Amino acid sequence: MEQTKGQFVIAIRVENRFGVLSRVAGMFSRRGFNIDSLTVSETETNGVSRITISMQGDHYQRCQIIKQLSKLSEVMQIKVMEPAESVIREMLLIKVKSTPESRRDVMDATTVYRASIVDYSPSAMCVAVSGDPAKLNAFIELMKPYGILEICRTGVVAMDRDAVSLRDTDMHYLNDLQ
Amino acid sequence: MKLTGAEIIVETLLEQECDTVFGYPGGQVLNIYDALYMASDRIHHVLTAHEQGAAHAADGYARATGRVGVVIATSGPGATNLVTGIATAYLDSTPMVAITGNVPCDLIGRDSFQEVDIMGITIPITKHNYFVRRVEDLADTIREAFRIAKSGRPGPVLIDVPKNVQTDTCEYVRGEPARPYPMEIAPDAKLKEAADLLAAAERPFIYCGGGVVIAGAEREICRLSEMLDAPIGCSMMGLSAVPSDFPLMLGMQGMHGNFAASRSMADADVILACGARFSDRATGNKGKFSKRAKIIHIDIDPAEISKNIPVSLGIVGDIRNALTRLITITPSRKRPAWIQKVEQYRAHGKVEVDPSVLRPYAIIDRVCDRASADTLVVTDVGQHQMWTAQRYRFHGSRTFITSGGLGTMGFGLGAAIGAAKGTGRRTVLFTGDGSFGMNLNEMVTAVSQHLPIVILIMNNGVLGMVRQWQTLFYNHHYSNTTLNRPTDFKKLGEAFGAVAFTVKDIGQLDEALSAAFSNDGPTLIDCHIDMDEMVLPMIPPGGAIDQLIVKRSDIKEV
Numbered sequence: 091m092e093q094t095k096g097q098f099v100i101a102i103r104v105e106n107r108f109g110v111l112s113r114v115a116g117m118f119s120r121r122g123f124n125i126d127s128l129t130v131s132e133t134e135t136n137g138v139s140r141i142t143i144s145m146q147g148d149h150y151q152r153c154q155i156i157k158q159l160s161k162l163s164e165v166m167q168i169k170v171m172e173p174a175e176s177v178i179r180e181m182l183l184i185k186v187k188s189t190p191e192s193r194r195d196v197m198d199a200t201t202v203y204r205a206s207i208v209d210y211s212p213s214a215m216c217v218a219v220s221g222d223p224a225k226l227n228a229f230i231e232l233m234k235p236y237g238i239l240e241i242c243r244t245g246v247v248a249m250d251r252d253a254v255s256l257r258d259t260d261m262h263y264l265n266d267l268q
Numbered sequence: 269m270k271l272t273g274a275e276i277i278v279e280t281l282l283e284q285e286c287d288t289v290f291g292y293p294g295g296q297v298l299n300i301y302d303a304l305y306m307a308s309d310r311i312h313h314v315l316t317a318h319e320q321g322a323a324h325a326a327d328g329y330a331r332a333t334g335r336v337g338v339v340i341a342t343s344g345p346g347a348t349n350l351v352t353g354i355a356t357a358y359l360d361s362t363p364m365v366a367i368t369g370n371v372p373c374d375l376i377g378r379d380s381f382q383e384v385d386i387m388g389i390t391i392p393i394t395k396h397n398y399f400v401r402r403v404e405d406l407a408d409t410i411r412e413a414f415r416i417a418k419s420g421r422p423g424p425v426l427i428d429v430p431k432n433v434q435t436d437t438c439e440y441v442r443g444e445p446a447r448p449y450p451m452e453i454a455p456d457a458k459l460k461e462a463a464d465l466l467a468a469a470e471r472p473f474i475y476c477g478g479g480v481v482i483a484g485a486e487r488e489i490c491r492l493s494e495m496l497d498a499p500i501g502c503s504m505m506g507l508s509a510v511p512s513d514f515p516l517m518l519g520m521q522g523m524h525g526n527f528a529a530s531r532s533m534a535d536a537d538v539i540l541a542c543g544a545r546f547s548d549r550a551t552g553n554k555g556k557f558s559k560r561a562k563i564i565h566i567d568i569d570p571a572e573i574s575k576n577i578p579v580s581l582g583i584v585g586d587i588r589n590a591l592t593r594l595i596t597i598t599p600s601r602k603r604p605a606w607i608q609k610v611e612q613y614r615a616h617g618k619v620e621v622d623p624s625v626l627r628p629y630a631i632i633d634r635v636c637d638r639a640s641a642d643t644l645v646v647t648d649v650g651q652h653q654m655w656t657a658q659r660y661r662f663h664g665s666r667t668f669i670t671s672g673g674l675g676t677m678g679f680g681l682g683a684a685i686g687a688a689k690g691t692g693r694r695t696v697l698f699t700g701d702g703s704f705g706m707n708l709n710e711m712v713t714a715v716s717q718h719l720p721i722v723i724l725i726m727n728n729g730v731l732g733m734v735r736q737w738q739t740l741f742y743n744h745h746y747s748n749t750t751l752n753r754p755t756d757f758k759k760l761g762e763a764f765g766a767v768a769f770t771v772k773d774i775g776q777l778d779e780a781l782s783a784a785f786s787n788d789g790p791t792l793i794d795c796h797i798d799m800d801e802m803v804l805p806m807i808p809p810g811g812a813i814d815q816l817i818v819k820r821s822d823i824k825e826v
Contacts, residue, residue: 108399113391120392150574157571163396163416265452265584268574 095148097126097223099171099178099248100156101256105164106132106139113162114141123147123155127180127245138166140256144223144246153267160264167259171248178248181220183208184230187237188215196236203229214239273403273434274299277367278307280410285445286338286365288329288689290314290322294342295382296369299434314689314717316682317709319346323353324682324707325689327362331669332644332687334484336363336417343370344382347428348389352676354424355393359673360505361482363422365413366390372432373401387428395423403436407443415446421569422482452568454585454593461581462564463598465538469562471606472498473536475521475550478505478672479543479567479587486665488591489542490514495595497603499610501529503544504657508668512661518614522550523807524654527617527818530805532610534558534813541565543587546576547673556812566590617805617818626774628655628726628801634777635696635724636661638785644669644687644695648680648703651732654803656698678706681723685710688719694785695720701727701751711764714790722784723766723792725757728799736802740823741809750799761792768792 104110111130118125127144147155156168171178186196188211200207200217203225209216219229223246230241250256271279277300281289291313293301304313316322319341326337337357341350347368357364371380387399396416398409406429413425466472474493480486486509493500493516500510501521510517521529533539539561544550551557554577563579565572566587573582583590621629632655639645641663647653647670662668669687671679680699688695704725714721726732731749738746761768767787769780777795784791806817817823 108401109387109391112388116391154571154575157573161395161569161571264570265455265573265582267570268579268582 095146097144097146098152099246100143100145100159101169101171101248102141102143102159102165103133103167103256104139104141105166106137107164110139110164111141113164114159117158117162118145118155121154121158123151127243129245129247131247135257142245142247157264157267160261167256167261169256169259171250175254176248176250178222178246179220180223180226180246181218181244182226182229183216183218183242184233184238185214185216185240186233187239188213192236196233199229199232205229269440270437271440272299272303272437273406273429274303276403276406276438276440277410277429277434278303278311279440279442280407281338282307282310283442283445284336284411284414286311286336288312288314289338289340290316290325290329290686291340292316292319292322292342292346294346294369296343296371296431297340297346297434299431300340300367300369314685314713316685316713318707319349320353320678321682321685321707321710321713323350323366324356324676324679325686325713326364326366327353327357328646328669328683328686329690330357330362330364330686331360331683332666333690334666335690336365336414337686338365338367340367341369342382343368343386344384347384347386351389351393353682354390354426356671356674356676356679357424358393358395360671361422361478362424363417364424365410365417366424366426368426368428369434370399370428370430373430374432376430386426390426393424394426397426397428399428400430400433403433403438406433407440411443411446415448418446419448420451421479451586451589452584454566454583454590458581458583459590459593460597462540462583463594465562465564465581466496466540467599467601469496469538470603471535471537472496472603473533473539473561474498474500475503475533475539475541475544476500476506476509477503477542477544480506480509481665483543483568483587484665485542485588485591486510488588488595492540492591492595492598495598495600497601497607498540499532501525501533503547503550503672504670505672506544507657508662508665511663513663518610520657523552523809524658524803524805526658527805527816528610528613530807530813530816531613531617535609536561539563541579542591543567545572548576551577552807553810553812624774626772626777626795626797628652628797629659630774631724631726631777631795631797632656632659632698634774634781638781639694639696642667642693644684644691644693646670646680646684646687646695646697648697648699649675649677650700650703651736651801651803652698652700652703652726654733655726677703680704681707681710681714684721684723685713685717685719688721689717693720694722696722696724698724698726700732701725701729701753701757702731708760711761711766711790711792715765718789720788721790722781723761723790725792725794726797727757727794728797728801729753730799732799732801733803735799739800739802757792757794761794766790766792769794771795
């Protein structure tokens with residue numbers, strides 16, 4: 091059994107009913123697990139929302155959290171998004187001090203990271219970066235020397251590669267997780 | 269036909285084959301109570317002294333009958349008073365539907381008088397819950413609530429109904445009683461694997477939990493036990509699944525389990541756990557728990573597999589179905605060496621009881637002698653509960669009703685009321701002076717409903733279980749556990765209108781019991797016992813079987 095703790099991403103399809111978000115979020119605090127990020131959005135199906143949660147944990151915590159969440163009435167499908175089989179993306183807005191000395195460097199970095207400057211004023215620049223979370227972390231590291239004024243991240247969203255859809259997950263796989 | 273929301277609630281309850289509800293009226297459920305009044309020839313409402321008592325009564329009703337227990341309370345404090353009762357039901361997987369009133373929708377969210385977000389409060393302690401916004405959704409919500417409450421691993425469901433939804437009207441069409449969702453069925457391959465493990469076992473052991481009672485798999489578990497020569501140890505919740513006189517029954521295992529049960533489980537090479545959840549009270553130190561054994565775990569709830577103890581083989585499915593199939597594919601085999609060992613443990617753990625002295629086991633034996641196989645036994649929480657679990661000779665499924673998971677002191681009297689009401693059978697409540705003190709107001713309900721409940725208080729003048737821990741682990745610092753209360757429980761019982769006795773020796777107990785068992789109303793027996801009685805054996809918290817305290821003389825070594 092794998093015991094290493096690592097970052098992982100859970101995708102959940104839920105019936106969009108009153109209180110569903112607090113049910114899902116509450117399960118984490120109740121079972122003593124931390125959420126790193128959580129996003130909710132509409133889906134291709136009316137009345138169905140998709141929640142993407144990023145958290146750290148070992149194999150045990152992974153199994154427990156998805157099995158416990160699967161018991162909530164609103165949860166239709168749930169699974170761990172394996173990095174090799176999915177696209178995992180996040181967006182970052184980062185505001186950096188702008189000085190005549192630093193401006194050029196920041197703009198170069200923005201180009202290299204295929205990010206874009208979305209606000210520009212004499213004293214600050216706001217850069218929007220999207221990509222996998224590691225890329226965002228690297229960009230933040232890169233900006234540190236220039237003076238970061240503010241950071242805001244969306245939290246990750248994730249989707250299976252190929253024609254696989256979360257919608258089609260047969261939840262019986264949970265019975266074999268231990 | 270067009271009905272008000274309140275009428276729809278009553279009609280839907282009836283449609284769901286509910287003829288008895290427990291509850292307490294109040295401002296935001298006046299309409300429901302009006303509808304109950306109009307339907308009082310079809311649905312029976314049991315008024316309790318407090319909403320908590322009503323919740324425990326609905327729970328006791330459900331545990332004794334296997335049907336869904338229903339409780340009704342008003343908004344605000346009425347609703348919050350249900351919380352302990354709902355949590356108790358949740359931890360022990362009892363099917364229950366709680367209906368609360370709330371302020372009208374246009375007052376929601378304004379901190380109105382007696383407004384609380386009971387849906388938010390009960391999310392972590394219900395299987396599911398609802399806030400009903402439209403009268404059109406009401407009937408289907410109640411149907412779905414019943415369905416969820418009794419499907420798979422049962423549990424409590426709460427429905428919060430604002431007052432305007434109770435007064436609004438809509439078309440009501442009578443529906444069918446909700447059928448549970450289809451059960452998961454264990455896959456053949458896994459059962460085959462289980463059969464192979466069991467066939468190869470030299471020292472098989474069956475760990476029987478409350479899920480066996482819920483699944484109605486009592487006969488199957490005994491049959492399998494006989495085929496394998498596998499002794500059975502039960503979690504407290506599983507106790508009534510196996511008759512105490514079944515030859516391979518070793519009783520309760522765990523922290524206060526019988527020596528033979530805990531020891532045999534520790535020795536086993538294959539453990540078949542059915543409908544049990546390896547609670548910390550059942551396993552002690554998880555790191556040391558049955559390290560050498562291969563564990564097979566059958567449960568309807570996939571989240572229980574490897575939750576507390578990593579298992580070798582997890583099987584998700586209906587226990588009765590799984591055991592029935594397991595019986596057909598597992599070879600019978602005698603295992604005389606193992607049985608001999610188990611019998612040695614049994615002999616070693618045997619406790620001599622002097623029947624002439626008023627001590628816990630002797631008291632329980634006396635009650636057993638009077639009781640019949642279908643007598644319901646209810647407990648509160650504490651030493652008396654453990655003594656009952658260890659000693660009482662159970663003879664029928666669903667005859668033992670106790671708060672296992674949550675350990676709710678004050679559960680007993682309400683639960684006994686619900687159990688007696690639901691079955692019409694003689695009910696014995698073992699309680700302590702501490703637990704009884706928590707909800708003794710429900711004496712009014714027992715008396716007004718004229719229920720055949722024998723309330724036996726093991727009165728030691730202290731909070732015995734906590735005192736025991738203080739003795740063993742807190743240097744005899746008896747902080748706030750010596751009650752020093754001059755309460756005369758006999759007078760108290762009489763003041764409520766019950767028959768009551770004070771008992772200080774075995775002779776008095778016999779007299780009191782003989783009166784109690786011929787009384788068709790409630791009888792209170794205040795039984796005085798020593799404050800230093802202990803629950804033994806005991807595995808210290810976080811300890812393992814090798815640290816078992818069997819008798820008082822072992823205590824010094826701890």
